[in-house]
Amino acid sequence: MTLEDLEARIAQRAAASPEESYTAKLIARGINKAAQKVGEEATEAVIAAVTGDRTELVKESADLLYHLLVVLKAADIPLREVMSELDRRTAQTGLAEKASRTDQS
Numbered sequence: 001m002t003l004e005d006l007e008a009r010i011a012q013r014a015a016a017s018p019e020e021s022y023t024a025k026l027i028a029r030g031i032n033k034a035a036q037k038v039g040e041e042a043t044e045a046v047i048a049a050v051t052g053d054r055t056e057l058v059k060e061s062a063d064l065l066y067h068l069l070v071v072l073k074a075a076d077i078p079l080r081e082v083m084s085e086l087d088r089r090t091a092q093t094g095l096a097e098k099a100s101r102t103d104q105s
């Protein structure tokens with residue numbers, strides 16, 4: 001399973017009935033609810049990381065990535081756009097990228 005596979009599955013399930021699909025239910029509830037779930041799952045992943053709970057960190061990371069892809073779907077942003085942004089950043093180091101952002105503010 002790749003993130004692209006999951007993105008395609010989310011797009012497919014978004015069109016299903018909210019009674020039979022969690023993805024469709026989440027999309028029907030609107031982007032605010034989906035975004036809230038990203039926040040919750042991120043917090044749970046952080047807690048697993050700082051408490052050193054490896055098993056939970058794997059599970060919460062999966063929840064986080066899934067919910068983030070649902071938010072991107074709700075916002076009509078293809079994953080490839082995010083990957084292009086990451087690609088663009090490979091041209092410089094993370095520290096150089098951070099410095100260029102600071103320079104603009």
Ligand SMILES: N=c1c2ncn([C@@H]3O[C@H](COP(=O)(O)OP(=O)(O)OP(=O)(O)O)[C@@H](O)[C@H]3O)c2ncn1[C@@H]1O[C@H](COP(=O)(O)O)[C@@H](O)[C@H]1O
Pocket residue numbers: 009010013020021022023024037062063066
């Ligand atoms: N990867 C996931 C995935 N990860 C987490 N979840 C769901 O996310 C929910 C998170 O649980 P929580 O307890 O935080 O939330 P909840 O109390 O159930 O829901 P809320 O009331 O808070 O919204 C659970 O219901 C999980 O089943 C997922 N649901 C679906 N997928 C993928 O999406 C595909 C399509 O799923 P459906 O849309 O349900 O057909 C699946 O085959 C999977 O590949």
